[in-house]
Amino acid sequence: MVQTPSHISRATRLAPSPTGALHLGNARSFLINWLLARQNGWSIMLRIEDLDGPRVKSSADRQAIDDLRWLGLDWDHGPIYQSQRLPLYAIAIDRMIAEEKAYPCVCSRREAQLAASAPHAEDGSHRYPGTCRGRFASIESARKASGREPAIRFLVSDEVIRFTDGFAGAMQFDASDLGDFVIAKGDKTPAYQLAVVVDDTEMEITDVVRGNDLIESTFRQILLYRALGREASIPNYVHVPLVLGPDGHRLAKRHGDSRLSHYRARGVDSGNVLALLARWCGIADVPDRVDAAQLVGRFRLSQLPHVPITFTKENEALLLAGNAQ
Numbered sequence: 001m002v003q004t005p006s007h008i009s010r011a012t013r014l015a016p017s018p019t020g021a022l023h024l025g026n027a028r029s030f031l032i033n034w035l036l037a038r039q040n041g042w043s044i045m046l047r048i049e050d051l052d053g054p055r056v057k058s059s060a061d062r063q064a065i066d067d068l069r070w071l072g073l074d075w076d077h078g079p080i081y082q083s084q085r086l087p088l089y090a091i092a093i094d095r096m097i098a099e100e101k102a103y104p105c106v107c108s109r110r111e112a113q114l115a116a117s118a119p120h121a122e123d124g125s126h127r128y129p130g131t132c133r134g135r136f137a138s139i140e141s142a143r144k145a146s147g148r149e150p151a152i153r154f155l156v157s158d159e160v161i162r163f164t165d166g167f168a169g170a171m172q173f174d175a176s177d178l179g180d181f182v183i184a185k186g187d188k189t190p191a192y193q194l195a196v197v198v199d200d201t202e203m204e205i206t207d208v209v210r211g212n213d214l215i216e217s218t219f220r221q222i223l224l225y226r227a228l229g230r231e232a233s234i235p236n237y238v239h240v241p242l243v244l245g246p247d248g249h250r251l252a253k254r255h256g257d258s259r260l261s262h263y264r265a266r267g268v269d270s271g272n273v274l275a276l277l278a279r280w281c282g283i284a285d286v287p288d289r290v291d292a293a294q295l296v297g298r299f300r301l302s303q304l305p306h307v308p309i310t311f312t313k314e315n316e317a318l319l320l321a322g323n324a325q
């Protein structure tokens with residue numbers, strides 16, 4: 001167990017995004033986060049990341065909360081909703097514009113893609129080529145010149161970004177591969193990266209545990225911490241491998257139903273689901289059903305598999321049959 005001097009309080013957050021139901025993969029990452037917190041005495045904030053406008057499903061926040069409770073995962077503060085914190089994000093965005101660390105961009109998504117070089121090999125995304133860098137003296141002039149409501153992009157300088165991940169080890173990324181990224185959309189909605197950094201700073205989050213699909217986000221977020229003068233607040237990161245389908249792709253319907261609500265609605269014992277998640281966390285000798293509290297003290301990051309976990313239709317069938325083996 002990590003020993004922390006008692007005068008330093010550490011804090012983490014559970015941050016579901018209500019754009020869809022929690023699935024077994026999310027649940028496993030939340031379980032790891034929760035176990036690390038409860039084993040090490042970190043306080044837990046529940047934060048609902050509901051800024052993704054059109055994709056946010058009404059009442060999905062309630063469902064995420066109910067899913068976490070069903071699993072027996074609790075928290076000490078919250079829920080706090082990002083959608084109620086817009087003025088905080090606006091202050092950070094305005095400050096970066098004033099300090100010329102961010103600039104207005106009037107490119108449409110299509111224009112930005114056409115102007116970009118080859119798509120990013122990894123995920124097919126396009127790196128923004130900097131068309132609007134230095135192009136407008138102000139947001140107002142960008143608006144007048146284009147007739148569009150500008151988005152705000154963060155100006156990425158050429159450097160190698162490094163951090164040491166608590167699970168994955170030494171990580172580095174060439175910032176020039178990121179391209180200037182959006183921190184606020186044309187409708188003023190703050191981007192995920194910006195909101196997370198403002199929140200984690202303000203909530204004094206010291207430990208972030210999440211899926212390794214967010215590692216590239218972490219590099220962006222480190223740049224934002226520095227731009228906001230909060231480098232000392234950069235948290236410890238733990239990025240864990242995801243749960244995937246048998247074909248090696250992200251969990252999708254074709255892999256069987258992995259939504260917690262699916263099992264909850266069919267009367268499956270949450271203890272069976274937790275037992276499966278616990279085995280996926282590398283915990284040995286887990287009985288067929290287990291409570292979250294019984295797992296506290298038994299999780300070790302060093303025993304977490306470094307390869308993705310596979311969710312199979314057999315897992316689904318066994319859970320529905322009331323068995324996790």
Ligand SMILES: [Zn+2]
Binds near residue numbers: 105106131132133
């Ligand atoms: Zn542009």
